[in-house]
Structure formats: structure tokens, C-alpha cells
Amino acid sequence: MSWLFLLLACGGKPATSPPQPAPHAQACPDGRSVGQPDVVLLTIDTLRADRLGYAGHSEAKTPHLDGLAGRGQAYLQATTPLPRTTPALASLLTGLQPHHHGAREVGDRITVDRTLATTLSERGWRTLGVSAMKVAGPDQGLDTGFQSVEVHHDARAQDLANHALTRIDEVPPTCPVMLWIHFADPHFPYLPPTGFSQPEAPRCRRLAERAAAGKLRRVKLFSDQGGMATKALSECQDLYDAEIAYTDTAVGTLLQGLAARGRKDPIVVFTADHGENMGEWGLFFEHGPNVHDASLRVPLVIAGPSIPAARSEAVARLEDVVPTLESLLQIPSNERLPSDGEDLSGRWLRSEAGPQLALAESGSALHARLTDYLVTGRKRRMHCINGPRFSLCRTAKGKESLYDRTTDPQLRIDIRGTHPAEAARLAKAWLRWPVERTRQRVARSSRFTLVGIPQLEGGYTTRLYDHQADPGLRVDITLTHPEEAQRLGSALNTYGASLDGEQGEVKERSKATEEAMRSLGYLE
Numbered sequence: 464m465s466w467l468f469l470l471l472a473c474g475g476k477p478a479t480s481p482p483q484p485a486p487h488a489q490a491c492p493d494g495r496s497v498g499q500p501d502v503v504l505l506t507i508d509t510l511r512a513d514r515l516g517y518a519g520h521s522e523a524k525t526p527h528l529d530g531l532a533g534r535g536q537a538y539l540q541a542t543t544p545l546p547r548t549t550p551a552l553a554s555l556l557t558g559l560q561p562h563h564h565g566a567r568e569v570g571d572r573i574t575v576d577r578t579l580a581t582t583l584s585e586r587g588w589r590t591l592g593v594s595a596m597k598v599a600g601p602d603q604g605l606d607t608g609f610q611s612v613e614v615h616h617d618a619r620a621q622d623l624a625n626h627a628l629t630r631i632d633e634v635p636p637t638c639p640v641m642l643w644i645h646f647a648d649p650h651f652p653y654l655p656p657t658g659f660s661q662p663e664a665p666r667c668r669r670l671a672e673r674a675a676a677g678k679l680r681r682v683k684l685f686s687d688q689g690g691m692a693t694k695a696l697s698e699c700q701d702l703y704d705a706e707i708a709y710t711d712t713a714v715g716t717l718l719q720g721l722a723a724r725g726r727k728d729p730i731v732v733f734t735a736d737h738g739e740n741m742g743e744w745g746l747f748f749e750h751g752p753n754v755h756d757a758s759l760r761v762p763l764v765i766a767g768p769s770i771p772a773a774r775s776e777a778v779a780r781l782e783d784v785v786p787t788l789e790s791l792l793q794i795p796s797n798e799r800l801p802s803d804g805e806d807l808s809g810r811w812l813r814s815e816a817g818p819q820l821a822l823a824e825s826g827s828a829l830h831a832r833l834t835d836y837l838v839t840g841r842k843r844r845m846h847c848i849n850g851p852r853f854s855l856c857r858t859a860k861g862k863e864s865l866y867d868r869t870t871d872p873q874l875r876i877d878i879r880g881t882h883p884a885e886a887a888r889l890a891k892a893w894l895r896w897p898v899e900r901t902r903q904r905v906a907r908s909s910r911f912t913l914v915g916i917p918q919l920e921g922g923y924t925t926r927l928y929d930h931q932a933d934p935g936l937r938v939d940i941t942l943t944h945p946e947e948a949q950r951l952g953s954a955l956n957t958y959g960a961s962l963d964g965e966q967g968e969v970k971e972r973s974k975a976t977e978e979a980m981r982s983l984g985y986l987e
């Protein structure tokens with residue numbers, strides 16, 4: 464998957480303009496910044512919180528990430544505000560929830576004009592980014608405030624780490640650096656690089672290679688058609704772990720490379736944009752259309768000088784990172800970004816309670832045949848609304864067809880002519896649930912999770928879970944915990960009203976962004 468990186472390494476034109484090399488002899492222009500710590504935002508795409516050694520996964524080979532967690536604040540119940548790449552990373556960089564920064568789906572462009580990089584650039588940091596994903600870069604405005612963010616789409620983690628170090632070499636040693644590095648290896652298809660120790664896993668490898676080559680429609684795999692995902696699940700989890708283990712080696716390269724350059728004590732924030740469903744709620748090797756823990760929970764570690772080591776089960780969110788870093792870096796309050804998050808350092812510095820509730824929404828179900836979801840697909844492509852038995856689907860050209868999933872699960876036989884009343888009922892429901900705006904919602908405290916799921920006839924049904932006692936979120940405890948259901952329900956309603964106020968048309972995307980989304984399996 465690294466052909467583009469090879470092209471770049473051999474002198475091809477990069478996906479974005481590279482920074483002009485900074486003259487090494489030049490002192491850092493802003494005297495105030497001398498002596499400030501380096502800041503590293505280390506993000507790994509599609510990394511489940513529970514697949515790391517420090518989080519208790521016995522098969523994990525993640526010594527560098529475990530070491531980082533062992534010397535910093537490790538939040539074991541951290542969450543993303545939207546389990547898709549662009550919205551989540553935009554929240555990390557802006558401190559805002561997606562409906563406030565404007566990117567509510569993968570590939571969307573943010574609508575705000577400041578990020579943490581803006582603040583740090585203005586105060587003398589050299590702000591650099593390297594990303595292995597086109598949907599996490601300048602095309603979505605994620606370079607806002609940075610002096611440069613380069614995208615090397617599909618670059619392997621070791622190549623990306625070495626590239627980041629090359630960029631660091633161009634910064635005068637007296638200048639503090641803010642580096643954002645976004646690794647992409649654990650994203651499906653799970654195919655660790657040749658030469659790296661990994662299981663044979665022939666069944667999963669075959670599926671992954673066929674999907675990567677465009678010979679297998681990913682939605683068939685993601686929705687487990689014919690049981691193909693279930694049969695390969697164990698092998699795929701092993702290959703996924705190997706991708707994570709490989710990425711961990713690149714984390715080691717990066718941290719050791721920084722130390723070797725005299726940048727020994729950076730503040731490091733390590734996290735992910737979202738997790739990954741491994742069969743939970745009928746979804747395999749994919750993330751985004753639901754808000755349950757498999758894709759909602761992310762690792763979050765904040766480590767650095769004078770940050771005490773601790774493990775925490777408290778609420779922590781990606782949008783808390785900006786206010787936390789602004790506090791740790793002593794940014795004056797009038798220069799701080801408006802944020803939906805809170806300063807987590809108050810917990811370890813001043814015994815403050817910190818955030819008590821995480822609020823999040825899902826992305827839409829981008830594939831047209833994930834029929835467990837109310838609305839699936841994309842507006843300008845094939846999309847469907849799914850009742851309990853029938854699906855009404857519309858092609859990009861507007862042709863409508865009706866299918867009976869009980870007798871025709873592959874959606875092949877159009878019965879619209881013989882069932883006009885069913886078609887009309889579903890078409891009417893579609894007016895309530897615009898494509899790509901039909902999303903699940905969640906309110907999650909330190910112990911309870913309340914999920915809101917859209918209903919065909921309007922409104923949401925809610926389910927309450929005790930995620931401490933029931934991490935798989937299998938048992939709805941609404942009836943035995945009515946007060947919790949009401950308390951979280953009230954928060955979910957307020958949050959939902961705020962979301963609904965922002966719901967508009969889906970943004971047009973550039974051809975390049977759509978091509979990147981297709982290569983990641985979000986479009987077919």
C-alpha cells in the first residue's frame with residue numbers, strides 16, 4: 464500500500480507542498496519560546512483501546528506504547544466524539560465537537576480557522592504534521608495553523624516516522640517543535656509489511672488481499688455475508704494485532720529519534736481517532752456507523768516532564784486534549800481556543816473532578832447493504848432505507864427499487880410494483896431521515912452508556928448499559944436503572960437538539976477526497 468510513499472521517496476511530487484527547509488543556523492525567532500517543551504501528538508488510526516499491552520491484552524506486543532502509558536496519565540475509558548477519521552482528528556486538533564468544527568463525516572472540511580497549531584505557531588513553536596491518510600490532512604483543513612502538514616497516503620509507519628524525523632532535522636535546535644504524526648497501518652485491510660513477524664492467517668490474508676485489489680466488495684465482508692468474516696475473525700484479529708505491533712516499533716523509532724536529536728522530554732499525547740468493530744453489533748473490520756465501545760473507545764495517554772504516572776477509568780475525551788495542553792503549556796487564557804472539552808490536568812494538579820460525561824454521535828452507514836441500520840449508503844450513490852422487513856433503495860440516477868429482505872437478503876428482486884404501499888411508507892419515512900444524517904447518539908458516564916438509535920417512524924429508542932459490568936454492552940438495564948436512564952436521557956436530548964440545529968446538506972467533496980475514501984473502503 465506504500466507505492467505513493469515510494470514515489471515520493473524517489474523524488475516524485477508530494478501530495479502537498481513540502482515545507483521550505485528552515486536554515487539551521489537561524490535562531491528561533493520568538494525568544495519567548497526558547498525553553499518550551501516539544502509537543503508530540505501521536506495518533507494511530509483504527510486502534511481499539513483494548514488491544515494494547517498496558518490495557519490488559521495479553522497477546523499485544525506494544526512495548527513502546529506500554530512504556531509511554533507507564534510513565535504518564537493513561538486514560539482507559541477515553542472516547543472519540545465521532546468514530547471516523549476526519550471528524551475525530553479535527554476534534555483532537557480544535558478541542559471542538561464535530562458539529563462545532565464542521566467535519567461530521569470522513570473527508571469533510573473543517574469550517575473553523577484556528578487549531579492548537581495556530582496558537583503554538585503564534586507562540587514560537589515550529590508546527591509540523593505528517594499523515595499517512597489523505598482524509599487526515601490539508602484537503603480537510605487539518606493543516607490549519609501548521610507550518611506544514613504533509614500527506615504520504617498509505618505510507619508504512621516506519622517510513623512515516625523517519626520522514627517526521629527528517630522534518631525535525633530542518634528545525635533549529637533552539638526552537639520547540641509541535642509534531643503531529645498520524646499512522647494508518649491498523650486500518651483494514653490488515654496486511655503488515657513483508658519481513659515483519661506476523662501470523663500466517665491464510666484465510667484472513669486472502670480476504671484482505673482480495674479487498675485491497677478490489678476483487679472483493681468490502682461491504683460483503685463487513686456485513687459477514689455467508690459468514691465469511693466470522694470464519695476469518697480469529698485470524699484477522701491476529702493480523703490486526705500484528706499491524707499494531709509493527710506500528711509500535713515505529714513509535715519507538717520516533718521517540719528514540721527525538722531523544723537522539725536532543726529533544727529528550729517532549730509532552731507526548733498518544734491516542735487514536737476511533738476503534739474497530741470485530742463482530743460487535745454485526746459489523747466486522749469497520750468503524751463509524753455505531754457508537755458502541757468497539758469503535759467509540761480510544762487509547763489516550765498524556766506523558767511528559769512533571770506529569771505523574773497514573774491509570775484512570777475516568778471520563779476523558781479527544782476534545783479535552785487541546786485545553787489540557789494549553790494548560791500544561793501555560794498559554795494565557797485570552798489566547799486559548801474556545802473548546803467543548805475540559806482541562807484534564809486539573810485532576811492530577813488540583814484534584815478537580817474533570818469531565819463527567821462524554822457525548823458522541825456515529826457517522827452514517829456508508830455502505831448500501833448494512834441493513835441492520837435504518838438508512839445506509841450515500842446520497843449520490845446507491846442508498847436504502849431499511850424497515851423491519853423491506854428495504855427501499857434509490858440509485859444515483861434516482862431509480863427506486865423495493866426488496867423483501869426475508870426472502871431476498873442480497874436485494875436482487877425488485878418488488879416495488881407489487882408492494883406500492885410498502886414503498887410509499889418507506890419513502891415517507893425517508894423524509895424524516897435524510898441520508899448521511901441518520902446517526903446513533905450516545906451519552907457515556909464513567910459507568911453507564913445510553914445509546915440512542917433512530918426509529919423508522921421518527922425519534923430514537925434508547926438502551927442503557929453498565930459498561931463496567933458489561934463491557935460488551937449486551938444487556939439493556941433501562942428497567943432496573945430508571946434514574947440513570949433519565950439522567951443520561953436528558954443529556955442526550957440536549958446534545959441531540961444541538962446536533963439537529965446543525966444538520967444541513969452533506970458537503971460536496973473533491974474528486975481526490977472521494978478517490979481517497981474509495982481506497983479506504985468507504986466508497987465502492
Ligand SMILES: [Zn+2]
Nearest residue numbers: 508509548736
Ligand atoms: Zn480513522
